[in-house]
Amino acid sequence: MGKKVAITGVGQTKTKFKRKDVNFAELMGEAARLAIEDAGLTIDDIDAVVCSSSPEFFEGINEPEMFATDFTFGVMKPHFRIQTGGTVGASTGIAGWYLASSGMYNNVLVISGDKLSETSVQKGLSLVYSATMGRDFAAGAPSAVACQTRAYMNRAPLAKLEHLAKIGTQMRKNALYNPHATLKLPQISEDMMMNMAWLSTPLKLLDSCPTSDAACAMVLQSEEYADKNNRPKAWVQAVSTVAEGVNTVNRDWSMPEALRKAAKTVYKETGITNPMEDIDVIEIYDAFSSQHMIWLESLGLCEDGRAPVDLIDSGATRMDGKLPVNPSGGVLSNNSIGGSAMIRQAEIALQIMGRAGEHQVKDAEIGLAHGWGGAIQFHTIMVMSKEKDIQKSFENRKARKGGKS
Amino acid sequence: MRIGIVGHGITIERENYDWAVEDTVFYTVQKALKSVGMTIDQIETVVQAGDDVADGLAIQHVQTVEAAGAYLKEESKVERDGAWAVYYAMIRMMTGKFKTALVAGVSKGTQCGLSAFSGMCADPFYLRPVGADSDTIAAIQAGYFSNRSGATERDFAEVARKNRKAGLKNPRIMQGEAGDYSIEDILNAPKIATPINELNTGRTGDGCVAVILATEDYIKEHNLSATYITGVGQISDAYYPTYRNFSRLLGAEKAAQSAYKMAGITPDKIQLAEVHESYAHQELMIYEALGFCKEGEATKLLKDGITNRDGKLPVNPSGGVTCGNIIYASGLARVMEASLQVQGKAGDVQVKGVKTAVAHAQAGLGMQANLVMVLEA
Numbered sequence: 001m002g003k004k005v006a007i008t009g010v011g012q013t014k015t016k017f018k019r020k021d022v023n024f025a026e027l028m029g030e031a032a033r034l035a036i037e038d039a040g041l042t043i044d045d046i047d048a049v050v051c052s053s054s055p056e057f058f059e060g061i062n063e064p065e066m067f068a069t070d071f072t073f074g075v076m077k078p079h080f081r082i083q084t085g086g087t088v089g090a091s092t093g094i095a096g097w098y099l100a101s102s103g104m105y106n107n108v109l110v111i112s113g114d115k116l117s118e119t120s121v122q123k124g125l126s127l128v129y130s131a132t133m134g135r136d137f138a139a140g141a142p143s144a145v146a147c148q149t150r151a152y153m154n155r156a157p158l159a160k161l162e163h164l165a166k167i168g169t170q171m172r173k174n175a176l177y178n179p180h181a182t183l184k185l186p187q188i189s190e191d192m193m194m195n196m197a198w199l200s201t202p203l204k205l206l207d208s209c210p211t212s213d214a215a216c217a218m219v220l221q222s223e224e225y226a227d228k229n230n231r232p233k234a235w236v237q238a239v240s241t242v243a244e245g246v247n248t249v250n251r252d253w254s255m256p257e258a259l260r261k262a263a264k265t266v267y268k269e270t271g272i273t274n275p276m277e278d279i280d281v282i283e284i285y286d287a288f289s290s291q292h293m294i295w296l297e298s299l300g301l302c303e304d305g306r307a308p309v310d311l312i313d314s315g316a317t318r319m320d321g322k323l324p325v326n327p328s329g330g331v332l333s334n335n336s337i338g339g340s341a342m343i344r345q346a347e348i349a350l351q352i353m354g355r356a357g358e359h360q361v362k363d364a365e366i367g368l369a370h371g372w373g374g375a376i377q378f379h380t381i382m383v384m385s386k387e388k389d390i391q392k393s394f395e396n397r398k399a400r401k402g403g404k405s
Numbered sequence: 406m407r408i409g410i411v412g413h414g415i416t417i418e419r420e421n422y423d424w425a426v427e428d429t430v431f432y433t434v435q436k437a438l439k440s441v442g443m444t445i446d447q448i449e450t451v452v453q454a455g456d457d458v459a460d461g462l463a464i465q466h467v468q469t470v471e472a473a474g475a476y477l478k479e480e481s482k483v484e485r486d487g488a489w490a491v492y493y494a495m496i497r498m499m500t501g502k503f504k505t506a507l508v509a510g511v512s513k514g515t516q517c518g519l520s521a522f523s524g525m526c527a528d529p530f531y532l533r534p535v536g537a538d539s540d541t542i543a544a545i546q547a548g549y550f551s552n553r554s555g556a557t558e559r560d561f562a563e564v565a566r567k568n569r570k571a572g573l574k575n576p577r578i579m580q581g582e583a584g585d586y587s588i589e590d591i592l593n594a595p596k597i598a599t600p601i602n603e604l605n606t607g608r609t610g611d612g613c614v615a616v617i618l619a620t621e622d623y624i625k626e627h628n629l630s631a632t633y634i635t636g637v638g639q640i641s642d643a644y645y646p647t648y649r650n651f652s653r654l655l656g657a658e659k660a661a662q663s664a665y666k667m668a669g670i671t672p673d674k675i676q677l678a679e680v681h682e683s684y685a686h687q688e689l690m691i692y693e694a695l696g697f698c699k700e701g702e703a704t705k706l707l708k709d710g711i712t713n714r715d716g717k718l719p720v721n722p723s724g725g726v727t728c729g730n731i732i733y734a735s736g737l738a739r740v741m742e743a744s745l746q747v748q749g750k751a752g753d754v755q756v757k758g759v760k761t762a763v764a765h766a767q768a769g770l771g772m773q774a775n776l777v778m779v780l781e782a
Contacts, residue, residue, distance in 0.1 A: 002500030023530075025644075052484075055463035062458040062525035063484070066769045069644045076659060079641035079774065080493075083457070083484035085464035091481050095493065102499035127463035132425060243480045245471035261477050374467045 002101030004388055006226035006233040009039025009219035010346040015182045015334055018117035019213035024059050027215050029071030031339075032111045035217035036073070040231050046219075047105040048078040052092040052112040053338040054085055054373075057124035059115060072111050085128070086285065086373025087241070088112055089216060089342025090380035094239045096220040097382070106222045113215020114338030121211050121337070128375055130246075139200075141287065142208060146200040148376055149290035152254035153202065156305035159293060161202060163308040165193035167289040168206050168332060170318060175329025177358035180343070182212040182334040207289040214336035216343045223388075232353035234367075234384040238266035241380045259298040259370075259379040266368075266381045267300070270390050275300050276316075278394070280364040281351045282325045283344035285372040286332055295370060296325065319361070327351065327359040341371030345382050352384050363400060365393045408495045409624050409631030410744040410780070412441035412617030417579050417729050417738070420515040421611045426460050429613045430511050431472035437507070437615035441629060445474035448617070449503040453482045454490035454510035458525050459732050461516050473509045473615075486510065486681075487614055487737025488766030488776050492637055494618055506618040512732035514609035522732065526770050531645070539683065540606070542646060542771040544598040547686040549652035551600075553701070556689055558600045560704045562591035564685040565605040565727055567707070571714050572724020574753040577742070579610050579729025605685035605727070612731035614738045632744040632762075636668025636779035646771050657694035657765070657775035665696075668779035670761065672696035675779075677746050677756055678712075678720045679739035680765040683730060687772060688720065691765055695777065714756060722746070722754050736766020736776065743780050 011034025013019075013027055022030065028051060036043060051065040051072045061067050065074075065081035072079070084091040089112035096110035122140030129135045137143075153159045172188040175181035185192075188206075196204040226233055240262035244251065251257075263275075272278040282299070286292040293307035301323065302310040311317050317325035326332075328347045331340050348367035350356040356364075364386075371380035385393040414436030416429055424432075430453075438445060451473050455465045462468060466482045473480075479502075483490040487510020494506040514522070523539030550556060565586070572583030586604065594604035624631045640663070642649050642656035649655070665671060672695060680695070682688035689703035697718060698706045706712055712720035721727075723742040726735045743764040745751040760782045768774040 002502070056457045056525070057463050060525075061528060062456065062522065063769060065484075066526060066641075066773055067528050067644055069641050069773070070648070074641045075643045076640060076656065078639050080489050080639065081484045082481060082493075083464070084482050085467065095481065098493070098497050098500055102496040104496055104499065124463055127457075127461070128467055130425070130468055131461060241479055241481055242477060243470045243475050245476045246467050247471055248476075257477060265479075374464055374470075377467060377470065 003103060004223040004235060005097050005100040005220050006235045007218050007349040008221050008226055008229050008231055008233045009035045010349050011035030011038055011217040012180045012343060012346060013215045015180055015212045015214035017182060017210065017212060019115065024064055024115045025068040025071040027115055027213060028068040028111050028113055031113060031215035031217035032072045032109060035109065035219050039219035040229060041107065041219060043073045045107050046073060046077065046109045048099050048108050049074045050082060050092050050095045050110045051079060052082045052088045053114050054083065054088050055124055057127055058119045058121065060118055073109065084373050084378050086337055087341050087371040087378040087380045088373065089339055090345060090371030090382065091241055093218055093342050093345045094241055094380060094382060096218065097236050097239050100220045100222045106225045108220045109217065110220065111215060111217040112338050112342040114336045115213045116211040116336055117213050142200040142203060144376060145288045145291065146203050148253035149202055151252065152290060152294050155254050156308065158305060158308040163312050164207050164289040165190040166312050167292045168193045171326055171330045171332040174319060174327055174359060175333035178328045180334065181329045183210040203288060209287045209331050209335035212334050212336040214334060214339040216339045216346050218342065218346055232355060234349040234352035235388050236382060237385050237390045238269040238383045240265045243378050246375045246377055253376050254294055256298055256379060258377065259295060262379050262381045263299050266383050270383050276323055279323060279366050279368050281327065281348065281361045281367045282323065283328060283347045284325060284330065284370040285341055285344060286326065286330045287335055289332060324361045327356065327361055341380065344369040344371060348384055352386050365397050406499060407621040407633050408498050408618055409621060409633045410616050411619050411624060411629045411631045412437045412443065413741045413745060414440060414615040415577050415738060415741060417610060417612035417731055419579055419581060419608065419610045426511055426513050427468045427472040429611065430469045430509050433613035433615045434473050434507065434509055437617050441617055443617065448474055448505050448507045450494065450497055450506045451475035451478055451480040452490040452494040452506065452508050454485060454487040455512060455733050456484060459512045459514060459517050459522050469511065474507065486766045486768050487734050488740050489639065491616060491737065491740055492639060492776060495634055495637065498618060498620060504620050504623045507615065508618065509613060509615040510734035510737040511613040512734055513611045514732050515611050519609040523770065537770065539770065540598045540601050543684040544601045546651055546771045547600050550686055550690055553652035554703065556686065556704045558592060559588060560689065560707065561600060561605050561685040562588045563707055564688045565591050567713060568721050568725040568727040571722050571754065572728035575724050578724045579608060582608055582728040583724055601684055607683060607726040607728065607730035609730045609732065612734055614734040614741055616741055630748050632747040632780045634778055635781045636664040638663030639776035641774045644773060651771065654690050654694035654772055654775060657691060660775045661695045661777040664777040664779050670779060674761050675718065675763050677743065677759045677762040678718065679723060679743040680720060681736045681739050681767045682725050682727060685727065695763060695765065719756050722756055739766060740764040740778060747780050747782050
């Protein structure tokens with residue numbers, strides 16, 4: 001079997017709606033440099049680099065990783081790009097895990113990001129739709145997610161617009177404590193959410209994520225190198241990247257099969273039997289407030305259709321709840337697309353390392369990072385723990401919480 | 406744990422207006438599965454390769470997930486030539502998580518055109534304003550190489566003549582691209598960007614290549630014929646040509662060294678090579694980079710007939726990329742052809758007794774990134 005791998009360094013760039021001070025390559029380089037420094041390594045220590053971003057139409061440059069090679073320390077090194085849309089950051093982090101676990105490389109740098117201010121994001125996303133079958137009604141992401149939200153509200157009658165407002169408010173409040181969030185709204189309230197203009201019914205303007213210029217990078221080290229690195233680290237225990245089809249006619253967008261399959265895989269590999277009990281912190285890719293409930297249900301945190309009551313009304317996913325979700329403020333507070341799914345992994349790594357600062361979840365021992373992308377189609381999960389052997393992390397939790405494992 | 410290539414499929418055409426990108430992937434993947442008698446259910450992970458710009462689709466593989474059989478499977482996509490997808494699929498398998506994998510690289514080159522596709526690879530600040538694209542950058546590279554090595558346009562024509570002739574016997578090339586041309590025919594072909602002309606570069610078309618990988622245990626258990634990937638290396642050079650030694654392929658040299666080291670071989674053990682020569686002069690540069698000859702002796706190797714299909718070290722007996730370029734699957738096609746040779750399944754282009762072969766793939770403007778793979782029986 002493959003080697004154990006730990007995340008030993010993370011880097012997140014300064015984010016803004018528009019970073020006028022850097023071009024795409026420099027933005028990627030900023031994240032890369034921060035991650036290498038954070039891991040206490042130098043450029044020479046890095047054996048391989050995976051450098052990714054989402055569709056080229058966002059950068060206006062084809063093969064943008066080539067353009068960024070010099071800035072991401074890839075010159076005369078193995079350097080390539082993964083591209084899976086919204087999940088790209090997570091797929092890249094997971095590629096880093098495979099590279100370090102395979103025995104071929106020991107110290108891997110992964111970077112993912114986008115400079116969305118260079119483009120019209122929704123025009124770019126409309127090109128996701130098939131040229132022959134879908135582009136006539138292509139209208140970017142919000143219209144598709146509006147359909148998904150309708151499907152969910154239809155299946156789960158407990159879900160009301162008020163729940164979307166609650167989620168949006170909760171995320172923006174969390175974001176106030178995260179220096180890397182783009183959208184900071186100290187005045188956020190459920191009323192404010194409800195009073196926003198319609199984006200695409202039933203989604204209102206603040207039910208959507210902002211667009212950001214941001215990149216994220218991580219250093220992953222194989223067991224023997226991670227053990228020698230005495231910085232805080234997060235051990236990766238399971239990874240999964242699953243796709244469903246775009247043309248499957250009976251696909252239920254409110255019950256993503258790919259996510260359910262991925263969740264099943266990682267829970268089996270890690271021995272997580274009851275995610276609500278066994279996980280301390282979760283970061284999900286909630287580009288729209290309604291997806292927050294859909295993803296969490298599919299991760300098995302509650303029964304199907306019960307998320308509005310069991311997770312949102314109950315406050316279970318708040319910072320002071322039983323299982324905090326998106327302490328960072330989530331994708332609803334910072335979305336560069338390319339960077340977002342890796343930021344989920346990086347944030348969980350920081351939580352596990354105990355270095356999340358003002359938005360730290362107390363005693364985070366086991367965490368889960370999720371990514372979403374494609375045409376509501378790709379899902380990724382990475383599970384991390386504080387101890388190299390996840391069983392020991394389970395025991396630590398048991399000892400701390402008295403009986404709860 | 407050794408990983409082997411067990412199945413192969415290719416579709417390559419000048420243009421196919423009937424098929425969307427997902428059709429191209431579907432029929433090619435089915436060919437590959439059929440070649441080894443497997444069904445899609447036996448595939449545990451899928452890695453695809455393709456480019457958004459070339460296909461005119463954002464997140465291009467959104468459309469091809471079902472066609473490639475990746476539905477509800479562990480899957481990913483490399484946005485680089487399919488040879489890198491083989492590399493990533495192999496690494497995924499080396500962790501022990503998967504026993505089988507499918508790799509598919511696709512490009513509908515006619516939907517975008519090579520110049521538009523590669524012109525967008527040029528950065529907007531320095532390269533794009535001067536009209537940099539794949540052809541013009543390759544022309545500059547050919548100039549640098551000529552200056553250093555003394556190779557002439559006539560030598561480049563000789564490479565194109567060799568490859569186009571080799572392709573005559575190969576059904577797995579773009580139909581209409583092979584031929585028994587004279588040197589004069591090639592020298593007088595319509596110019597694209599001197600010395601690049603229509604016959605010393607490969608025509609861009611539509612197609613897909615799919616290969617199936619399996620672990621050694623799986624191969625033995627199912628009694629499959631396989632080509633083992635015993636070594637692989639991939640290296641990127643600097644982005645701006647200005648920052649590279651443009652007369653040499655330093656990245657390809659380093660990639661070859663790491664592949665040979667991993668396989669535990671030296672270049673003299675190699676019996677056959679399939680290389681990604683998007684332009685004829687690049688094949689000569691690759692001879693040097695892969696260690697087939699000393700610096701400056703590539704033209705001698707060619708003129709002595711060593712790299713002919715009946716020579717001591719046949720290079721591109723398939724006809725190479727000169728006989729058809731399917732952008733993101735051209736390097737993968739080299740891997741496939743080399744693998745078929747090692748398994749003795751190359752048909753009329755089979756070279757006798759090949760046990761150790763090498764495949765090379767390139768990406769980026771002026772060969773910025775290179776991958777070298779050692780394939781053994």
